[in-house]
Amino acid sequence: MKTIVVYYSNKGSNKYLAEKIAQSLTCDLEEIKPRLNVFLLFLMNIHLGIKPLKHNIKGYDRVILCGPIWMGKLIPPLRSFIQKYSSKINQLVFVTCCASTDDQKNEKFGHGLVFNEVETQAKGKCILCQAFPVGLVLPDDKKEDANLVMKTHLNNENFNGEIQDRFKIFIEKVTEMN
Numbered sequence: 695m696k697t698i699v700v701y702y703s704n705k706g707s708n709k710y711l712a713e714k715i716a717q718s719l720t721c722d723l724e725e726i727k728p729r730l731n732v733f734l735l736f737l738m739n740i741h742l743g744i745k746p747l748k749h750n751i752k753g754y755d756r757v758i759l760c761g762p763i764w765m766g767k768l769i770p771p772l773r774s775f776i777q778k779y780s781s782k783i784n785q786l787v788f789v790t791c792c793a794s795t796d797d798q799k800n801e802k803f804g805h806g807l808v809f810n811e812v813e814t815q816a817k818g819k820c821i822l823c824q825a826f827p828v829g830l831v832l833p834d835d836k837k838e839d840a841n842l843v844m845k846t847h848l849n850n851e852n853f854n855g856e857i858q859d860r861f862k863i864f865i866e867k868v869t870e871m872n
């Protein structure tokens with residue numbers, strides 16, 4: 695399975711995750727670059743699309759798309775990527791390092807709603823969606839601390855325990871789907 699990981703990240707957690715996936719699968723990696731990379735405008739849904747990717751997406755059996763969730767929405771750079779390349783994507787896997795937990799998945803700001811949107815936008819090509827809630831790296835008594843969760847970013851020091859176990863299972867799942 696020729697695979698590419700494509701990602702957008704504002705604070706670095708999804709960049710970290712994307713790099714780790716590409717390293718584990720020994721596959722290509724490319725960052726999505728918005729034409730206008732202004733975070734506040736994205737929140738207002740003002741965006742000008744993304745720059746063309748350097749890699750030829752049609753040449754891959756599988757695209758793993760990785761990026762954050764803001765305000766319970768599929769963020770503009772990720773949506774633009776799916777819309778621009780949907781005819782060239784063979785299989786899509788969507789991965790997010792977000793703040794919402796598994797229990798909050800179907801709430802207003804939960805990742806479940808974004809998974810539904812990805813599946814709709816990808817027109818049947820999305821075979822798997824996986825969340826890595828950033829709170830998984832926090833101790834049990836801090837997992838509910840919303841301020842701390844929002845300030846936490848993935849790095850080599852905290853990527854262990856529960857999140858690492860979830861990551862290993864994800865990599866096995868993706869590899870088995872070959």
Ligand SMILES: Cc1cc2nc3c(=O)[nH]c(=O)nc-3n(C[C@H](O)[C@H](O)[C@H](O)COP(=O)(O)O)c2cc1C
Nearest residue numbers: 704705706707708762763764765766792793794803
């Ligand atoms: C303005 C803003 C809104 C956010 N809204 C959500 C949300 O609705 N649901 C969620 O799960 N996480 C939400 N988050 C958390 C981000 O998804 C999380 O911090 C993510 O790891 C950031 O990824 P990055 O470091 O790659 O930019 C939000 C973060 C910001 C800054």
